[in-house]
Amino acid sequence: MTDDLIARLSSDLRPIPPRAIERRLWRALLAGLAITSVTAWLVLDLTLGRPFGGAFGGPMFWVKMGYTAAFGLIGLAAAPVLTRPDGRIIWPLLVAGLLVLLALALGTMDWMRADWSMPVLMGNTAMVCPWLITLTGLPVLAMLLAAMRSLAPRSPTLAGFAAGLVAGGFGALVYAFYCGETGMMFMAVWYSLGIAMTALLGAIIGKFALRW
Amino acid sequence: MQADKTEMRLRELMLAALDGDGAAYRALLADLARYLRPWFARRLGTAYASHAEDLVQETLLAVHTRRITYDRTRPFTAWLHAVAHHKFVDHVRRHAIRPTVPLEEDAPVFASDDSANAADRRDVEAVLKFVPERTGELIRETRLEGATIAEAAARHGITETAAKVSIHRGLKSLVAKFGRGEP
Numbered sequence: 001m002t003d004d005l006i007a008r009l010s011s012d013l014r015p016i017p018p019r020a021i022e023r024r025l026w027r028a029l030l031a032g033l034a035i036t037s038v039t040a041w042l043v044l045d046l047t048l049g050r051p052f053g054g055a056f057g058g059p060m061f062w063v064k065m066g067y068t069a070a071f072g073l074i075g076l077a078a079a080p081v082l083t084r085p086d087g088r089i090i091w092p093l094l095v096a097g098l099l100v101l102l103a104l105a106l107g108t109m110d111w112m113r114a115d116w117s118m119p120v121l122m123g124n125t126a127m128v129c130p131w132l133i134t135l136t137g138l139p140v141l142a143m144l145l146a147a148m149r150s151l152a153p154r155s156p157t158l159a160g161f162a163a164g165l166v167a168g169g170f171g172a173l174v175y176a177f178y179c180g181e182t183g184m185m186f187m188a189v190w191y192s193l194g195i196a197m198t199a200l201l202g203a204i205i206g207k208f209a210l211r212w
Numbered sequence: 213m214q215a216d217k218t219e220m221r222l223r224e225l226m227l228a229a230l231d232g233d234g235a236a237y238r239a240l241l242a243d244l245a246r247y248l249r250p251w252f253a254r255r256l257g258t259a260y261a262s263h264a265e266d267l268v269q270e271t272l273l274a275v276h277t278r279r280i281t282y283d284r285t286r287p288f289t290a291w292l293h294a295v296a297h298h299k300f301v302d303h304v305r306r307h308a309i310r311p312t313v314p315l316e317e318d319a320p321v322f323a324s325d326d327s328a329n330a331a332d333r334r335d336v337e338a339v340l341k342f343v344p345e346r347t348g349e350l351i352r353e354t355r356l357e358g359a360t361i362a363e364a365a366a367r368h369g370i371t372e373t374a375a376k377v378s379i380h381r382g383l384k385s386l387v388a389k390f391g392r393g394e395p
Contacts, residue, residue, distance in 0.1 A: 001265065001269070002245050002265065002268055002269055002272070003242075005269050005272060005273070006238060006241040006242055006245065006272065007238070009237075009241060009272065009273070009276045010234050010235075010237045010238035010241060011234065012276075013229065013232060013233075013234050013237050014232065015230065015231050015232035016230045016279060016280050018284055020280045021280060021281060024280075083281060084281045084282075084283060084291070084294075085278070085281060085291060085294035085295045085298055086286070086290050086291050086293075086294035150277070150278075150280070151278065151280065151281050152274070152278035152281045152295065152298070154294065154298070212274070212278065212298075
């Protein structure tokens with residue numbers, strides 16, 4: 001019985017190149033980003049009337065780019081490790097947490113100078129921003145989770161969380177192109193919330209979808 | 213020492229298998245089955261020992277379908293242990309088994325295998341040090357681990373006849389050293 005299985009498995013052997021997981025995840029990310037770029041333009045620009053490049057030119061645009069890309073890259077560093085049966089990694093989560101704290105600290109100083117005025121915190125879009133970020137990240141999340149289904153995460157929840165972090169980070173990055181807000185505190189609160197929501201969604205889906 | 217040797221041998225087989233070497237892969241899976249069977253049986257306890265074979269197959273299947281997740285730079289035994297542990301927990305949950313393993317009997321996958329119990333095995337390892345290394349490995353593979361002479365010869369890149377002669381000479385010198393008259 002077991003011998004039959006061994007014979008069958010060893011006759012069905014295809015070579016696996018080094019760093020195959022990383023490649024698979026990168027491919028999924030690029031495919032997801034392609035879909036996200038198109039749908040973001042269709043939904044945000046054409047349907048919601050947000051012009052592309054609303055905040056171009058200001059330094060805050062570049063801060064947003066760096067902040068969101070950092071979360072995407074942190075998730076991307078954690079994902080290949082967390083999708084292995086013996087994978088343990090903790091520093092990306094710590095770095096992500098520190099990054100949020102740093103942004104909140106800088107944002108608070110900024111907000112203090114503005115005399116704690118509510119409009120600085122809320123901008124014009126605070127109530128929709130986190131939801132739209134999660135929505136923008138969804139294609140990336142779906143592609144990453146689909147790619148992870150053939151892997152073997154030690155903790156499906158954590159692997160899903162990493163996928164969500166990547167999707168949230170890059171989703172927010174794409175969203176930033178259609179976002180006219182320029183407040184530091186706005187980004188520190190609402191962008192972080194949108195990315196966290198995406199990561200949480202990834203963790204919840206991953207808990208069930210990434211079982212093996 | 214023993215575990216390091218196992219790690220080196222299995223890792224080499226796994227790396228060859230990842231590069232598409234079917235023979236190495238078959239040897240690896242057969243080896244793993246031999247280690248996994250007693251490990252699962254011990255963890256399941258006597259009441260559920262019959263599940264061990266299912267678990268061996270599930271684990272081999274997982275090794276096959278998830279082999280992309282083995283990181284070439286990391287120890288193979290740790291990876292295999294993680295896969296086997298995952299399959300064990302999954303199986304136990306699914307079948308609502310509540311196994312109890314006395315702590316002192318819990319051991320890593322590669323602590324022992326089917327071919328001999330651990331104490332005998334240590335003796336054998338000590339004795340085999342008295343013959344040349346390759347001869348010792350040939351003896352272990354054919355007489356203890358159940359490989360055929362042809363397989364063992366192929367693993368060491370020598371002819372079958374050479375392997376037979378080497379095993380025969382090795383055993384003879386061991387008998388001369390340790391045997392008390394009887395062959």
